[in-house]
Amino acid sequence: xYLLPYYGKSGQIYYVGSLVSKEAKGGEGSVHCLPQxxxxxxxxYRCDVLSANDIKQRARKVESMLTKNSPLASSDSFCxxxxxxxxxxxxxxxxxxxxxxxxxxxxxxxxxxxxxxxxTQEELIAIACNLAIAVEQVHSHSxxxxxxxxxxxxxxxxxxxxxxxxxxxxxxxxxxFFPCKAGTPEWLPPELQETxxxxxxxxxxxxxxxxxxxxxxxxxxxxxxxxHRMTNPLAERSSQSENxxxxxxxxxxxxxxxxxAIGEPLTCPPLSTLPPEVCNxxxxxxxxxxxxxxxxxxxxxxxxxxxxxSQRLIVCSVDVKHIYWEQVTSCPWCAVKRASRVPxxxxxxxxxxxxxxxxxxxxxxxxxxPYFNDIQYRNTQPKDASIETFLTxxxxxxxxxxxxVLIFLLLVVLLGV
Ligand SMILES: [Zn+2]
Numbered sequence: 147x148y149l150l151p152y153y154g155k156s157g158q159i160y161y162v163g164s165l166v167s168k169e170a171k172g173g174e175g176s177v178h179c180l181p182q183x184x185x186x187x188x189x190x191y192r193c194d195v196l197s198a199n200d201i202k203q204r205a206r207k208v209e210s211m212l213t214k215n216s217p218l219a220s221s222d223s224f225c226x227x228x229x230x231x232x233x234x235x236x237x238x239x240x241x242x243x244x245x246x247x248x249x250x251x252x253x254x255x256x257x258x259x260x261x262x263x264x265x266t267q268e269e270l271i272a273i274a275c276n277l278a279i280a281v282e283q284v285h286s287h288s289x290x291x292x293x294x295x296x297x298x299x300x301x302x303x304x305x306x307x308x309x310x311x312x313x314x315x316x317x318x319x320x321x322x323f324f325p326c327k328a329g330t331p332e333w334l335p336p337e338l339q340e341t342x343x344x345x346x347x348x349x350x351x352x353x354x355x356x357x358x359x360x361x362x363x364x365x366x367x368x369x370x371x372x373x374h375r376m377t378n379p380l381a382e383r384s385s386q387s388e389n390x391x392x393x394x395x396x397x398x399x400x401x402x403x404x405x406x407a408i409g410e411p412l413t414c415p416p417l418s419t420l421p422p423e424v425c426n427x428x429x430x431x432x433x434x435x436x437x438x439x440x441x442x443x444x445x446x447x448x449x450x451x452x453x454x455x456s457q458r459l460i461v462c463s464v465d466v467k468h469i470y471w472e473q474v475t476s477c478p479w480c481a482v483k484r485a486s487r488v489p490x491x492x493x494x495x496x497x498x499x500x501x502x503x504x505x506x507x508x509x510x511x512x513x514x515x516p517y518f519n520d521i522q523y524r525n526t527q528p529k530d531a532s533i534e535t536f537l538t539x540x541x542x543x544x545x546x547x548x549x550x551v552l553i554f555l556l557l558v559v560l561l562g563v
Contacts, residue, residue, distance in 0.1 A: 149181065152188065152240060154230040155212070160243060162188045162232075169252060172311070175241060183243075188232060189313070190241040205231070205239035210319045211312070218287055218312075221245075224280035225309045226300075247308045250300035253277075253360070257296055257368050267469040268459060272305035274361040275452035280307045281357050281445035285350050290316040292326025292348040294356035295333045296363075316348050332370065333359055336391045336436060351439035358431035361448065365424070367482065369414035371395050371432055378407035393436040401433060412486035415478035421458070421471055423451040 149161035163179040166187055170177040175191040191201060208228050211219075219227040228242040253273070256265065277299065284291055291298075293314045300308040316326040326348050329338055335355035338347060362371045372389040374396035384394070395401050396410045397417045410416065417425050427443050435442035455471060462468030468479035 152190075152232040152234060153237075154232065154243065155209075156230075158230070160188060160230075160232065162190065166246065169255070177310075180243070185246055186229065186243050187246040188241055188243055190232070191239075193240075201239060204313060207324045208239075208242045208313055210322070210324065211315075214319050216287060216289075218284065218289065224276075224283055224307055225312045227312055242313065244310075244312075247300045247302060247310075249303050250308060251302075253296035253299040253301050253307075256301055257363055268456060269305050270364045271452060271456045271459075273301055273307065274364045275449060275456065276305055276307045277360060277364075278357065278445045278448035278452065280309055281353060282449070284309065284315075285353065285445060288317065290326065290348045290350055291353045291356070292316045293328040293330065294353050294360075295330045296360060297330075299360075331387050331390075334390070335439065336393065337439065339387050339391050349439070350444075351435075351442050354442040354444065355431060355435070355439075357445055357448070358428060358442070361452075362428060365420060366414045366417075369411050371397055371428065373411060374408040375411045376407060377409045381407050393433070395432055398429060398433050401436075413482060415470075415482050419471060419474045419478040421451065421455055421473070424455060427451065 149163050152160045152162055154160060160180055161182050163181050165171060166177050166179050173192075174196060175189050178188045178190060180186050180188055191204060193201070196204070208231050211228050212231060216227065217223070218225045219229070226244040226247065228244055230243040231239060232241045232243060234240050256273070281291065281294075291309065291314075293311070298309060298311045298314075300310055302308070314326050314328055315324075317324050329341070329347070331339060333356040334341075335352050338352055341347060359371060363369060370386060372386050372395050374389070374394075376383055384392075389395065393401050394406070394408075396408045397414075402408060417428065427448055431442045458472045459469050460472045462470070462477040462480060464477060464480055468477050470478050
């Protein structure tokens, strides 16, 4: 295989190989193996898509990220930070070097049906928690993710998150502002819907909105908080983007001021099946923070409620594939299955839990990992079976009492005689 040579800032030669995977080709660039540099990969920009001016701006941004000596460049970072810039033999900027993520899968794929049904609910909660930790790390160093979407997030077999495409981050360095110039409507707050992403478009608050949408989809069977089901099939359906703009969500009835005939999607359990602390964070983002963006909770506020949820999960007595919050009286996934008749997202906890690799150090590992905790199995019988058992017991009881009464009457008659 012919390896194309590229040159780092200090003259080091990197031999760039094939794409790291089929999905490693994006709109602006592609990610390639470096066979002679294990643990590293190269992002090469697409000169056929980006203009010379775009490449020039990207070069300045990546070089600033390298010069800035950010803590996000450390090995403990949750970001695939640039480690070197890449130039061709003419000295033209072409891309950058970053660390590779072992067995990393894009979160967008993890949310898709095929991989989601292989994930446990426990794993999805751990991913949500680790995502909040990663976003908190980025914000604590004054960066904004901007184009925040599952396509830009890699998740490994331990549910750890790595943010990729960090060259789209928004930040300032030495009085120069480096904007993020891309966004995807599904993850954008109302103020950025139908926008052209001009300078200063993004903020920590816009990231907080995207974080809440992604967590919602992780916990609620890949349901977007602003999609709904029409309870009147003749009524006109509004688009998801229109719902985001006007703040209409079937999960928060107070937002349906016009009394529209809408309900929660059948593939999604009710919000009440999550702890109130988690529900409140969704409400603060999507209702209180719909217009007042400063009311959207910071990433750090999600961590404890999600960790607590991960430690208070139980397994359904009917189907061990169903895992849910212990305070819910009957299995929400059984209800979803009955209502929607679609495959659920959850597989037995033994199917994916990794056991043979030491987890990377991060805040979540200092306590109990939400991904490795012991889930309680519910001891009670399913509701229908319980009623059946109860009625049987009552029947047997009545039969015994009846027999005693009969014997008593028989004795009275015999003794009377
Ligand atoms: Zn169930």
